[in-house]
Amino acid sequence: xxxxxxxxLLEAEPGAFxxxxxxxxxxxxxxxxxxxxxxxxEAEGYVIEATPRLGYRLKDKxxxxxxxxxxxxxxxxxxxxxxRVHAVVGSTQDELRALAEQGAPEGTLVIxxxxxxxxxxxxxxxxxxxxxxxxxxxxxxxxVPLPLTPQLTLLAxxxxxxxxxxxxxxxxGIKWPNDLLxxxxxxxxxxxxxxxxxxxxxxxxxxLGISVNLDAEDYPEELLQKAVSLKMAAGHAISRSDLxxxxxxxxxxxxxxxxxxxxxxxxxxxxxxxxxxxxxVTLYTPQGVIEGxxxxxxxxGGLQVELSDGNIRTVYSAEVGAGG
Amino acid sequence: xxxxxxxxLLEAEPGAFxxxxxxxxxxxxxxxxxxxxxxxxEAEGYVIEATPRLGYRLKDKxxxxxxxxxxxxxxxxxxxxxxRVHAVVGSTQDELRALAEQGAPEGTLVIxxxxxxxxxxxxxxxxxxxxxxxxxxxxxxxxVPLPLTPQLTLLAxxxxxxxxxxxxxxxxGIKWPNDLLxxxxxxxxxxxxxxxxxxxxxxxxxxLGISVNLDAEDYPEELLQKAVSLKMAAGHAISRSDLxxxxxxxxxxxxxxxxxxxxxxxxxxxxxxxxxxxxxVTLYTPQGVIEGxxxxxxxxGGLQVELSDGNIRTVYSAEVGAGG
Numbered sequence: 218x219x220x221x222x223x224x225x226l227l228e229a230e231p232g233a234f235x236x237x238x239x240x241x242x243x244x245x246x247x248x249x250x251x252x253x254x255x256x257x258x259e260a261e262g263y264v265i266e267a268t269p270r271l272g273y274r275l276k277d278k279x280x281x282x283x284x285x286x287x288x289x290x291x292x293x294x295x296x297x298x299x300x301r302v303h304a305v306v307g308s309t310q311d312e313l314r315a316l317a318e319q320g321a322p323e324g325t326l327v328i329x330x331x332x333x334x335x336x337x338x339x340x341x342x343x344x345x346x347x348x349x350x351x352x353x354x355x356x357x358x359x360x361v362p363l364p365l366t367p368q369l370t371l372l373a374x375x376x377x378x379x380x381x382x383x384x385x386x387x388x389x390g391i392k393w394p395n396d397l398l399x400x401x402x403x404x405x406x407x408x409x410x411x412x413x414x415x416x417x418x419x420x421x422x423x424x425l426g427i428s429v430n431l432d433a434e435d436y437p438e439e440l441l442q443k444a445v446s447l448k449m450a451a452g453h454a455i456s457r458s459d460l461x462x463x464x465x466x467x468x469x470x471x472x473x474x475x476x477x478x479x480x481x482x483x484x485x486x487x488x489x490x491x492x493x494x495x496x497x498v499t500l501y502t503p504q505g506v507i508e509g510x511x512x513x514x515x516x517x518g519g520l521q522v523e524l525s526d527g528n529i530r531t532v533y534s535a536e537v538g539a540g541g
Numbered sequence: 542x543x544x545x546x547x548x549x550l551l552e553a554e555p556g557a558f559x560x561x562x563x564x565x566x567x568x569x570x571x572x573x574x575x576x577x578x579x580x581x582x583e584a585e586g587y588v589i590e591a592t593p594r595l596g597y598r599l600k601d602k603x604x605x606x607x608x609x610x611x612x613x614x615x616x617x618x619x620x621x622x623x624x625r626v627h628a629v630v631g632s633t634q635d636e637l638r639a640l641a642e643q644g645a646p647e648g649t650l651v652i653x654x655x656x657x658x659x660x661x662x663x664x665x666x667x668x669x670x671x672x673x674x675x676x677x678x679x680x681x682x683x684x685v686p687l688p689l690t691p692q693l694t695l696l697a698x699x700x701x702x703x704x705x706x707x708x709x710x711x712x713x714g715i716k717w718p719n720d721l722l723x724x725x726x727x728x729x730x731x732x733x734x735x736x737x738x739x740x741x742x743x744x745x746x747x748x749l750g751i752s753v754n755l756d757a758e759d760y761p762e763e764l765l766q767k768a769v770s771l772k773m774a775a776g777h778a779i780s781r782s783d784l785x786x787x788x789x790x791x792x793x794x795x796x797x798x799x800x801x802x803x804x805x806x807x808x809x810x811x812x813x814x815x816x817x818x819x820x821x822v823t824l825y826t827p828q829g830v831i832e833g834x835x836x837x838x839x840x841x842g843g844l845q846v847e848l849s850d851g852n853i854r855t856v857y858s859a860e861v862g863a864g865g
Contacts, residue, residue, distance in 0.1 A: 360827045362857035364688040364841060367740055394739070413735045415718070416691055416858035417827070503684045503741070517688060517841075533686035534740035 223254045227265070227275040236272035259434070281348065282328060282457055290462035295324035296355065296469040297461070303329045305347075309354040310410055310424045317356055317412075317420045324469070325356040328461070346435050349446075351427040351457055355468065358420050360476070363413045366421065367518035367533055368480045370394050373407045373423050375486045376471045380463040381405075381427070385451045390492030393511065393520050393537055398492060402445035404428055425464065430454045484514050493520075493537060500535035507532060547578045551589070551599040560596035583758075605672065606652060606781055614786035619648035620679065620793040621785070627653045629671075633678040634734055634748045641680055641736075641744045648793070649680040652785070670759055673770075675751040675781055679792065682744050683800070687737045690745065691842035691857055692804045694718050697731045697747050699810045700795045704787040705729075705751070709775045714816035717835065717844055717861055722816060726769035728752055749788065754778045808838050817844075817861060824859035831856060 222244055226235055240251050255265050255273060264277035282302055291297050299322055306312050306329040313327040331347035359369060374395035381389060381397070381404070390398045395407040408424040431446035447455050475483050488494060493511050500507040500522065507530060509522040519531040546568055550559055564575050579589050579597060588601035608626055615621050623646055630636050633651040640649055655671035683693060698719035705713060705721070705728070714722045719731040732748040755770035771779050799807050812818060817835050824831040824846065831854060833846040843855040 362827075363690055363735070364843070364857050366687055366737070370739055409737075409739050411687070411735075411737045413690070413733075413737070415694060415733050503686075519688070533688050 223251065224258060224263070224275075227273060232274065234266075234268065234271035234274045238272075240273065282330060282461075287458045287461060290458055292462065292466045293324070293469045295322070296472075297324060297326045297465040299325040301325075301327050303327070305329065305331045305333060307334045308332055309352055310408065310422055313354040313356055313422050314410065314412075317422060321356055323356060323358040326353055326465070328353040346431065349428075349430045349432075349435065351425065351429055351461055351464075353425050353461065355423045355425065355465075356420060357423060357472070359418055359472075361418060363411075363416045363418055364517060365480070366409070366411050366418065367394065368475070368483065369421055369423075370407070370409050371487045371514070371518055372471055372475055372483045373409065373425070373468070375483060375490065376468040377405060377407065377425060377427070377464060378490055379471075379486075380460065380467040381447065383463045383467070384460050385447055385455055387447070387450055389490065391487060391490045393491065393493040399445055399447075399450045402450075403443055404445055404447060404450065423468075427460065427464075429457050429460060480516065480518065484518075488513055497539075498522075499538040500532055501538065502532060502535040507535070547575065548582060548587070548599075551597060556598065558590075558592065558595035558598045562596075564597065606654060606785075610782045611785060614782055616786065616790045617648070617793045619646065620796075621648060621650045621789040623649040625651050627651070629653065629655045629657060631658045632656055633676055634732065634746055637678040637680055637746050638734065638736075641746060645680055647680060647682040650677060650789070652677040670755065673752075673754045673756075673759065675749065675753055675785055675788075677749050677785065679747045679749065679789075680744060681747060681796070683742055683796075685742060687735075687740045687742055688841060689804070690733070690735050690742065691718065692799070692807065693745055693747075694731070694733050695811045695838070695842055696795055696799055696807045697733065697749070697792070699807060699814065700792040701729060701731065701749060701751070701788060702814055703795075703810075704784065704791040705771065707787045707791070708784050709771055709779055711771070711774055713814065715811060715814045717815065717817040723769055723774045726774075727767055728769055728771060728774065747792075751784065751788075753781050753784060804840065804842065808842075812837055821863075822846075823862040824856055825862065826856060826859040831859070 223240065226240055226243060237248055237251060241248055255267065259265055263275065266274045266276050284300055284302055287297070287300070301312070303312070309327040309329050309332065313325065316325055316327070329352050332352050357369065361368070371394060374391045374397065378389045378391060378397055381387065387399050389404070392398055396403050397405045405428065406426040409421055410424070411421045412419045428444065428446040430448045433441060433449060436444055471483065494513060495510060497508070497510050500509070507522060507524070509524045509530065511520050511522050512529070513521050515521050515531055519533050522530050522532055524530055547564065550564055550567060561572050561575060565572055579591065583589055587599065590598045590600050606626055608624055611621070611624070625636070627636070630651070630653040633653050633656065637649065637651040640651070653676050656676050681693065685692070695718060698715045698721065702713045702715055702721055705711065711723050713728070716722055720727055721729045729752065730750040734746045734748070736743045752768065752770040754772045757765060757773060760768055795807065818837060819834060821832070821834050824833070831846060831848070833848045833854065835844050835846050836853070837845050839845050839855055843857050846854050846856055848854055
């Protein structure tokens with residue numbers, strides 16, 4: 218049974234039910250095989266209603282992002298002005314890195330409906346089903362020395378947080394360095410990949426993954442305690458193109474502010490939205506485990522952690538766990 | 542006239558002169574054409590003596606580095622244990638980066654006899670004729686946070702300086718951050734390219750270019766005031782494989798020390814060899830020009846510059862010029 222054929226049967230009768238018996242007959246497959254195909258289509262963003270006596274009905278198709286839909290909403294100078302939208306890519310990061318090496322300008326954006334090998338921090342896989350999220354990568358060519366790269370990580374978190382609250386009124390907390398949480402559950406992932414030559418940053422690729430219109434069924438069960446989509450949190454679907462336009466606008470504005478005034482205003486915004494400060498945490502660093510209470514950011518963007526002896530230790534790279 | 546044919550004529554009579562007339566006849570080309578071919582062979586590392594009445598004589602062939610020659614001299618655990626030697630590559634950096642992305646282990650080394658697009662800092666071209674220098678790239682996978690990368694830049698300078706003085710007794714000064722100078726003239730170039738994911742360094746590629754046996758004729762005239770080879774400085778040729786073995790040994794030792802004890806011992810060694818400290822300099826940074834007196838390194842590896850008002854400013858990325 219080919220995928221196209223089941224979809225073809227459902228699309229042939231828009232809004233109406235097609236019985237399992239009919240599908241089974243026409244495609245010459247078992248009811249179990251139909252069910253598997255339905256799950257596969259759902260994973261691609263199709264919404265299929267299944268009712269025991271009536272059969273299957275196509276309720277919604279995956280929404281496709283288009284440049285035509287996005288451009289009129291953009292309120293930026295350079296961010297998103299050079300843009301590529303893909304139905305499927307391995308990873309938007311790899312795609313954009315290739316463009317960056319070829320000299321693509323700052324603000325270049327790669328968006329994908331679906332990633333087959335989307336990556337999160339530490340090479341972890343990232344749930345990115347078609348049509349339900351925003352998976353994109355933005356190219357920066359910042360004129361800042363390499364050691365200040367952590368500041369961009371924090372800037373990205375602030376920009377994304379501000380953009381989301383522009384589109385849907387949710388209270389968002391930033392978990393150090395750049396996880397965005399709604400009621401303690403993660404709604405987005407940010408991954409910065411940077412390439413440097415000595416102390417000069419050649420470029421930074423900001424990967425942004427936002428769980429927009431995912432439903433509970435889209436998550437592996439073990440993730441549901443830790444992750445949530447904007448739709449699940451807000452109770453209604455969100456326009457992805459509105460959200461992308463908001464992200465680009467907020468990002469461009471904050472980035473301009475950063476280049477003009479330095480890290481101080483970004484630091485203040487980050488600290489104001491953080492849920493990591495002033496609570497005991499355990500930090501798993503490559504050099505070992507640190508327990509303490511994060512008190513703020515330093516000038517470079519490092520996390521200043523107060524240890525039990527009152528000393529301050531600055532941490533740049535760690536996984537944060539709840540304190541003991 | 543093919544290159545091989547002139548070389549063939551000279552190689553057929555080792556140590557003896559072949560007259561220009563004979564060559565001209567046998568190859569059916571003009572004396573000017575012969576002269577051009579001779580220059581081309583010299584650029585490839587052949588040493589050809591030209592005497593008005595006697596003609597041409599092949600004095601020396603470019604020495605070829607081989608893994609067989611190098612391995613017995615290595616006194617390291619991992620540095621240089623996975624090694625590739627190329628006659629010609631575009632750039633050893635690009636070659637090693639591809640290997641790094643494929644998962645090559647720490648210590649992997651790429652050496653080239655000749656680079657067709659060797660790069661120095663800021664994308665500048667780098668004079669790298671065949672057989673006369675050491676052009677190589679070493680792969681590091683350091684478990685240090687991204688902001689500490691400048692420390693590796695400084696470590697590389699110390700390692701290279703110590704290695705050279707092991708092989709040839711020259712007084713070497715380190716100009717911040719990592720130029721090595723003999724009597725104020727540059728003998729080597731170091732270029733670190735790093736790839737990071739958030740604050741985690743994925744890998745660092747250390748490009749090392751050492752002008753070993755170059756002669757004055759190998760340099761463009763405008764460079765001769767600023768650059769010098771080890772051979773020119775020492776008055777005799779240096780074994781490249783001895784030098785490579787020394788670099789790998791010193792680098793591995795210092796890198797182990799760094800991972801064990803942190804930056805403090807590297808910092809002390811760097812400061813002891815520096816020619817940049819306590820003299821007025823002009824620093825051309827991406828953010829503007831700074832004038833002041835460098836007083837030392839800070840904990841991160843930044844250069845601490847005392848300004849005219851007595852304040853200290855930390856600089857991570859700049860070109861250094863003499864002070865006014």
